[in-house]
Amino acid sequence: MLDELKQKVQGKKIRLVFTEGNDYRIQEAAQHLVADDICVPVLLGNKDEIAKVSKEYGFDLTGCEQIDPATYSDNGEMFNLMMELRKGKLTEEKAHKLLLQANYFGTMLVKMKKADGLLGGATYSTADTVRPALQLIKCAPGNKIVSSCFLLIKGDSQLVFGDCGININPSASQLVDITLQTARSTKNFGKDPVVALLSFSTNGSAKGDDVTKMQECLAKLKEMPLDFPVDGEMQFDCAVDPDVAKKKFPESKVAGHANTFIFPNISAGNIGYKIAARLGGYTAMGPLLQGLNAPINDLSRGCTWEEVYNNAIITANETFNI
Ligand SMILES: CC(C)(COP(=O)(O)OP(=O)(O)OC[C@H]1O[C@@H](n2cnc3c(N)ncnc32)[C@H](O)[C@@H]1OP(=O)(O)O)[C@@H](O)C(=O)NCCC(=O)NCCS
Numbered sequence: 001m002l003d004e005l006k007q008k009v010q011g012k013k014i015r016l017v018f019t020e021g022n023d024y025r026i027q028e029a030a031q032h033l034v035a036d037d038i039c040v041p042v043l044l045g046n047k048d049e050i051a052k053v054s055k056e057y058g059f060d061l062t063g064c065e066q067i068d069p070a071t072y073s074d075n076g077e078m079f080n081l082m083m084e085l086r087k088g089k090l091t092e093e094k095a096h097k098l099l100l101q102a103n104y105f106g107t108m109l110v111k112m113k114k115a116d117g118l119l120g121g122a123t124y125s126t127a128d129t130v131r132p133a134l135q136l137i138k139c140a141p142g143n144k145i146v147s148s149c150f151l152l153i154k155g156d157s158q159l160v161f162g163d164c165g166i167n168i169n170p171s172a173s174q175l176v177d178i179t180l181q182t183a184r185s186t187k188n189f190g191k192d193p194v195v196a197l198l199s200f201s202t203n204g205s206a207k208g209d210d211v212t213k214m215q216e217c218l219a220k221l222k223e224m225p226l227d228f229p230v231d232g233e234m235q236f237d238c239a240v241d242p243d244v245a246k247k248k249f250p251e252s253k254v255a256g257h258a259n260t261f262i263f264p265n266i267s268a269g270n271i272g273y274k275i276a277a278r279l280g281g282y283t284a285m286g287p288l289l290q291g292l293n294a295p296i297n298d299l300s301r302g303c304t305w306e307e308v309y310n311n312a313i314i315t316a317n318e319t320f321n322i
């Protein structure tokens with residue numbers, strides 16, 4: 001599946017900003033991305049610091065662009081646009097300071113269409129990677145919130161988890177949006193979504209606020225014209241294992257066959273994806289932002305260069321979908 005996504009972007013010279021240009025994992029990924037003609041990496045940071053790391057690790061950054069926010073020549077235009085976008089919410093002094101930061105500067109490059117997408121978060125926290133995008137890029141038309149998903153791959157198994165990275169305790173209505181956005185992501189990854197609303201309860205077997213929330217989310221979804229199956233609330237074993245599904249939720253067509261999983265809150269989602277990745281042998285890509293008006297994605301600070309490479313392939317592909 002990644003090979004297919006790779007082929008779609010190869011040779012297209014898509015310009016992707018990397019906010020942490022002086023990180024060794026970003027540089028190693030960038031070297032491979034250029035060699036495989038997947039994108040033109042735009043590395044942000046102080047050029048001496050970038051060179052110091054590439055020299056230390058022996059990376060060849062030919063084919064990458066480098067921009068230092070501190071010496072960027074067009075920053076008058078960028079500053080004016082940022083003040084306009086954050087009218088009444090930002091002082092001039094603060095704007096000047098934020099534009100020296102790679103996360104805000106890189107997001108503005110995307111906003112100004114001087115780059116096609118952005119990948120950050122190798123050292124920035126998720127909040128610091130995502131906040132500039134929420135403030136400056138905003139939701140894509142038709143979306144009320146931005147959420148995130150992880151694509152998890154092991155052999156032929158391809159799973160999508162949402163939201164493991166942005167919305168801390170989503171309401172039933174926000175979970176509806178997260179479900180629709182995550183199902184769309186599954187489609188964009190080339191699979192037909194079969195969606196399970198997860199809980200510690202299956203079809204009313206336990207009670208609690210988070211159980212009620214997932215039930216309310218399902219009721220709202222059932223009133224909508226959906227082009228994918230969704231069911232819940234159900235436990236993870238019931239969602240993925242046909243034998244357990246027969247025992248716990250025999251009437252559900254989703255149970256036992258789900259490939260898209262909606263978690264009740266970020267604690268469950270974030271812990272869940274890390275268990276799948278660290279103990280379950282899945283390769284994790286994300287957090288991939290959904291409902292945002294530009295291809296901007298986050299990384300885990302624990303990422304490897306291979307994960308950066310894979311996330312870059314997905315980010316480059318999103319330039320066709322958004
Ligand atoms: C995403 C997050 C950073 C936003 O919170 P915040 O930084 O406090 O931002 P604010 O609430 O001040 O909102 C900033 C802007 O983003 C918008 N915003 C916040 N959450 C949003 C969402 N989910 N979707 C769309 N817009 C959102 C706000 O409306 C606000 O817009 P405005 O400034 O133009 O009025 C916060 O929800 C968060 O920290 N989430 C968890 C991230 C995390 O640590 N994940 C774990 C590792 S993956």
Ligand SMILES: CC(=O)OP(=O)(O)O
Nearest residue numbers: 126287299300301302
């Ligand atoms: C996605 C995620 O959990 O990010 P981090 O590991 O950087 O907190």
